[in-house]
Amino acid sequence: xxxxTLEEHFISxxxxxxxxxxxxxxxxxxxPAEFEELLADPVMRKGIEAVEARLIDVGEGxxxxxDACGIDVQVLSLSALTFPAIQGENDAQQAVDMARQANDYLxxxxxxxxxxxxxxAALPLQAPVAAVEELERAVxxxxxxxxxxNGHTNGAYLDERKYWGIWERAEQLGVPIYLHPADxxxxxxxxxxGYPGLRSATWNWTVETATHALRIICSGIFDAFPRVIxxxxxxxxxxxxxxxxxxxxxGGTPQSKQLQHLPSYYIKNNVMITTSxxxxxxxxxxxxxxxxxxxxxxxxxxxxxxxxxxTRFVETAPISEMDxxxxxxxxxERLLKLP
Numbered sequence: 001x002x003x004x005t006l007e008e009h010f011i012s013x014x015x016x017x018x019x020x021x022x023x024x025x026x027x028x029x030x031x032p033a034e035f036e037e038l039l040a041d042p043v044m045r046k047g048i049e050a051v052e053a054r055l056i057d058v059g060e061g062x063x064x065x066x067d068a069c070g071i072d073v074q075v076l077s078l079s080a081l082t083f084p085a086i087q088g089e090n091d092a093q094q095a096v097d098m099a100r101q102a103n104d105y106l107x108x109x110x111x112x113x114x115x116x117x118x119x120x121a122a123l124p125l126q127a128p129v130a131a132v133e134e135l136e137r138a139v140x141x142x143x144x145x146x147x148x149x150n151g152h153t154n155g156a157y158l159d160e161r162k163y164w165g166i167w168e169r170a171e172q173l174g175v176p177i178y179l180h181p182a183d184x185x186x187x188x189x190x191x192x193x194g195y196p197g198l199r200s201a202t203w204n205w206t207v208e209t210a211t212h213a214l215r216i217i218c219s220g221i222f223d224a225f226p227r228v229i230x231x232x233x234x235x236x237x238x239x240x241x242x243x244x245x246x247x248x249x250x251g252g253t254p255q256s257k258q259l260q261h262l263p264s265y266y267i268k269n270n271v272m273i274t275t276s277x278x279x280x281x282x283x284x285x286x287x288x289x290x291x292x293x294x295x296x297x298x299x300x301x302x303x304x305x306x307x308x309x310x311t312r313f314v315e316t317a318p319i320s321e322m323d324x325x326x327x328x329x330x331x332x333e334r335l336l337k338l339p
Contacts, residue, residue, distance in 0.1 A: 054303035151182025181205030240290035
């Protein structure tokens with residue numbers, strides 16, 4: 001069975017060095033003190049270095065791993081976990097330059113293996129007009145199939161009016177926007193003090209990304225641009241489980257009159273969900289019941305999650321073969337217009 005996977009990360013050697021240079025000068029985004037202590041552990045450091053090596057490998061090693069799992073195509077996107085990626089830049093022009101460089105680098109890798117790789121663009125959100133221009137360039141000139149955005153940009157969220165041009169252009173181009181997790185900004189992280197294990201993928205990213213998605217939904221963006229699609233990973237960032245509760249709460253507020261529909265309508269019509277790194281049968285069942293098999297797509301979250309485990313999970317899930325085909329490749333081919 002053909003397999004296309006959508007949340008797969010890379011980083012260029014040039015950008016990795018750029019981030020190291022910034023951090024060595026104390027100019028780049030740093031890690032919380034709790035994480036600095038964890039990374040001082042030799043075992044943790046070795047694991048991080050192994051992930052970095054897999055991020056940089058957009059060649060034979062990655063292809064061999066894909067072949068071992070029967071994965072035909074990876075849709076690649078610039079990583080923001082080990083490194084802060086474009087949205088970690090403080091200087092807007094630097095962000096514009098680095099986004100262009102990263103996208104050009106990815107286009108070169110796709111050109112080497114056009115039957116195995118596709119691309120989501122990195123966008124310089126610090127400069128909204130330039131971000132729209134880069135999205136158009138990436139799709140129309142580089143052949144990319146959408147964009148992946150790593151949460152907020154210095155506290156600015158994608159529902160803000162300055163970013164509506166990105167959604168409008170994505171709709172015009174017929175490509176999705178993948179909303180990828182990031183840490184909450186500033187003081188909002190205080191709730192995790194003393195509990196570093198609750199940060200990142202354990203809990204913070206889910207809460208932060210689900211809230212960001214709801215801001216986008218409740219802003220009216222999907223009323224203004226009804227054909228645009230937002231992708232959410234990790235089986236929908238817990239939103240499928242609470243659709244009715246969200247509708248009940250939102251429906252009783254004055255703000256609800258600003259939208260044409262309840263939030264669940266947009267989640268079922270303007271959002272598509274990937275399976276990235278969430279190997280839970282219960283979560284899969286919930287997502288299928290909430291949004292249907294036509295809105296689920298396969299992802300492994302490589303190299304942060306096991307490609308073998310995430311692939312095997314969908315291969316053996318107790319679902320119909322028709323639904324399995326949709327998740328593994330049919331929906332991706334339709335959404336991304338892949339052969």
